Amino acid sequence: MRQIVGVLGILAVLSVLGAAATAVVHRPGPDASETWQWLRAYDVEVAVPSLRWRLAGESEAIGYGGAVRLRAPAVLDEGFCPSAESSSRAFVGLLPPTGGEVPAAVSKAAVTWAQAISERALGIAGTIRDRVDLDLPVRAGPCGPATVHLTVVGRRTPDGVVTLILVRDTGAPGDLSAPAAEQIVQSLRSRT
Numbered sequence: 522m523r524q525i526v527g528v529l530g531i532l533a534v535l536s537v538l539g540a541a542a543t544a545v546v547h548r549p550g551p552d553a554s555e556t557w558q559w560l561r562a563y564d565v566e567v568a569v570p571s572l573r574w575r576l577a578g579e580s581e582a583i584g585y586g587g588a589v590r591l592r593a594p595a596v597l598d599e600g601f602c603p604s605a606e607s608s609s610r611a612f613v614g615l616l617p618p619t620g621g622e623v624p625a626a627v628s629k630a631a632v633t634w635a636q637a638i639s640e641r642a643l644g645i646a647g648t649i650r651d652r653v654d655l656d657l658p659v660r661a662g663p664c665g666p667a668t669v670h671l672t673v674v675g676r677r678t679p680d681g682v683v684t685l686i687l688v689r690d691t692g693a694p695g696d697l698s699a700p701a702a703e704q705i706v707q708s709l710r711s712r713t
Contacts, residue, residue: 618681
């Protein structure tokens with residue numbers, strides 16, 4: 522009887538977490554010893570490992586200056602640099618739905634974020650579909666790399682195009698590897 526009550530209690534907790542904009546749900550990752558947590562918003566979700574990552578609260582935001590911001594992102598190694606209060610090795614989040622087509626939403630977000638990160642006007646060449654990947658030079662800080670990688674992915678939802686933003690240090694000790702970043706991007710899926 523206690524097991525049934527315990528299972529019902531767990532199911533109740535999971536249903537409450539599932540209703541939140543950002544929730545933690547563990548599932549086995551590619552490595553069976555690793556668990557993942559789900560960042561959920563705007564009818565889509567994306568998974569990040571539980572180890573070294575923190576899901577920010579709905580009232581928290583991260584970005585570059587006042588130009589670009591992500592609400593309730595997942596953050597890797599937050600505060601790793603003692604002399605840079607808002608340091609992190611990577612972050613990922615979802616932008617609210619916008620109107621229009623996926624390529625236009627991805628292009629606009631990529632240009633906006635690339636310019637904010639690199640602090641210079643940039644354009645994006647080539648055909649854009651649902652994803653853009655860019656290596657961007659940044660002003661080196663006390664613990665930061667000279668380059669970050671920006672990944673922008675768009676997904677159509679009933680309310681418009683939701684855009685995933687993943688920003689990660691490259692070439693620095695402890696950074697998020699390209700294969701690990703790709704696992705996160707590939708986990709992006711619709712909740713409907």
